[in-house]
Amino acid sequence: MSDLPESPLAAGDRHLSVDEARAAIAAVLRPISGQESVPLLQALGRVLAEDLVSPIDVPAHDNSAMDGYAFDGAALQPGTALRLRVAGTVYAGAPGGRTCGAGECLRIMTGAVMPAGLDTVVPHELCRAVGSEGSEGSEGGEVVIEPGALRAGENRRRRGEDLARGTPALRAGRLLTPADLGLVASLGLPQVAVRRRLRVALFSTGDELRAPGQALDPGCVYDSNRTGLAAALQRLGMTVLDLGLVADDPAALEATLRQAMRDADVVLTSGGVSMGDADHTRAVLARLGEVAFWKVAMRPGRPFAFGPLQRPDGAAPIWLFALPGNPVAALVTFYVFAREALLQLAGAAPRPLPALQARCTQAIRKRPGRTEFQRAIVEPAADGPGWQVRLTGSQGAGVLRSMSEANALLVLRHDQGSVAAGEPVEVWLFDGLA
Ligand code: AMP
Ligand code: MG
Numbered sequence: 001m002s003d004l005p006e007s008p009l010a011a012g013d014r015h016l017s018v019d020e021a022r023a024a025i026a027a028v029l030r031p032i033s034g035q036e037s038v039p040l041l042q043a044l045g046r047v048l049a050e051d052l053v054s055p056i057d058v059p060a061h062d063n064s065a066m067d068g069y070a071f072d073g074a075a076l077q078p079g080t081a082l083r084l085r086v087a088g089t090v091y092a093g094a095p096g097g098r099t100c101g102a103g104e105c106l107r108i109m110t111g112a113v114m115p116a117g118l119d120t121v122v123p124h125e126l127c128r129a130v131g132s133e134g135s136e137g138s139e140g141g142e143v144v145i146e147p148g149a150l151r152a153g154e155n156r157r158r159r160g161e162d163l164a165r166g167t168p169a170l171r172a173g174r175l176l177t178p179a180d181l182g183l184v185a186s187l188g189l190p191q192v193a194v195r196r197r198l199r200v201a202l203f204s205t206g207d208e209l210r211a212p213g214q215a216l217d218p219g220c221v222y223d224s225n226r227t228g229l230a231a232a233l234q235r236l237g238m239t240v241l242d243l244g245l246v247a248d249d250p251a252a253l254e255a256t257l258r259q260a261m262r263d264a265d266v267v268l269t270s271g272g273v274s275m276g277d278a279d280h281t282r283a284v285l286a287r288l289g290e291v292a293f294w295k296v297a298m299r300p301g302r303p304f305a306f307g308p309l310q311r312p313d314g315a316a317p318i319w320l321f322a323l324p325g326n327p328v329a330a331l332v333t334f335y336v337f338a339r340e341a342l343l344q345l346a347g348a349a350p351r352p353l354p355a356l357q358a359r360c361t362q363a364i365r366k367r368p369g370r371t372e373f374q375r376a377i378v379e380p381a382a383d384g385p386g387w388q389v390r391l392t393g394s395q396g397a398g399v400l401r402s403m404s405e406a407n408a409l410l411v412l413r414h415d416q417g418s419v420a421a422g423e424p425v426e427v428w429l430f431d432g433l434a
Contacts, residue, residue, distance in 0.1 A: 073152025
């Protein structure tokens with residue numbers, strides 16, 4: 001199969017720019033199929049499967065936007081005070097079919113159904129209650145509305161004004177937020193149709209890797225990528241199939257990939273696979289699909305492999321994202337290449353990391369011709385409105401602490417040169433602003 005566009009596959013030794021690589025990935029991916037209906041509180045962060053059409057008018061009836069007095073706005077006369085007798089009270093949730101005649105009004109609570117024939121509500125603070133002691137403003141009393149206090153039709157919410165029955169309340173592809181779920185509840189729906197979760201098989205490669213909890217043998221390091229990447233996937237609402245640690249051994253690699261191809265939509269690896277240096281690694285991948293080994297003009301994280309592994313039954317391919325092993329490079333390449341691509345596969349509408357401009361507190365050396373992603377902290381500017389950004393500690397590709405301290409990537413674009421202190425720069429937020 002060859003639905004990868006020509007250019008990146010044919011890139012040969014040419015370095016792809018970050019934008020070219022991102023575009024090439026986005027161009028070939030198609031969302032997975034399959035959806036399920038889940039209770040609202042299980043839908044947070046899930047992808048809405050279809051447009052959600054409102055089955056009701058919201059609000060369901062004309063109602064009062066204020067506590068006050070409902071009356072017929074036609075009675076308002078320019079330059080003349082209006083005096084109305086209070087004929088009764090209407091409460092929210094108790095539409096009693098009450099109405100009143102000429103020269104009368106009804107005391108009304110916020111949210112109460114507008115009585116038939118009445119279209120205007122004067123709030124308490126815009127009128128004056130008069131009458132015998134004890135009856136001011138309630139049944140038997142009177143209210144006086146001074147000229148110009150309000151216009152006919154004010155303070156009435158119309159049936160369907162927030163959302164008319166039959167119109168879409170939410171569009172397919174939304175990642176459902178707390179407010180969205182509240183909105184769905186407001187339509188009276190206890191369940192919502194979401195896409196099935198994307199299944200991502202995840203493993204780390206390297207003879208030197210040990211799992212946390214194991215003894216750290218001489219020359220070994222703990223596998224941090226699997227945990228960091230699994231957490232990132234979890235936060236995107238995806239299902240992680242943890243395939244563990246895989247030795248630098250082609251048979252082990254092939255066996256693990258074949259398992260992933262049975263069970264997952266995507267396989268995400270970090271470590272040697274991305275290099276494809278050893279011929280046997282390339283041979284395994286060539287047997288299973290059409291993985292491209294890209295040299296991307298970026299720092300950190302150059303070695304990166306992407307492509308389809310073909311399932312024997314001809315079903316949709318499983319997509320391989322092989323990230324570099326260096327822990328910072330693994331996470332940065334995840335954010336730059338994998339995150340949006342996985343959301344796209346999951347059926348989500350495009351949702352890049354939030355980007356903003358911030359004033360760089362320090363000078364940064366950079367040469368044009370590659371994109372650099374530096375680990376950075378975006379915070380409120382010390383000396384005025386807006387945001388400032390500073391780099392975290394050591395920017396070495398293996399220094400995970402620099403990533404842990406950061407809340408954003410400071411992005412120095414492909415053609416950009418050095419940055420002077422005080423210049424605005426682009427940042428991509430990957431965590432909330434502290
Ligand atoms: P590689 O891409 O396999 O050449 O690995 C580059 C560097 O990252 C080496 O120092 C590896 O030990 C380290 N590394 C690779 N995979 C992991 C991992 N899963 N967790 C932590 N460090 C890793
Ligand atoms: Mg390795």
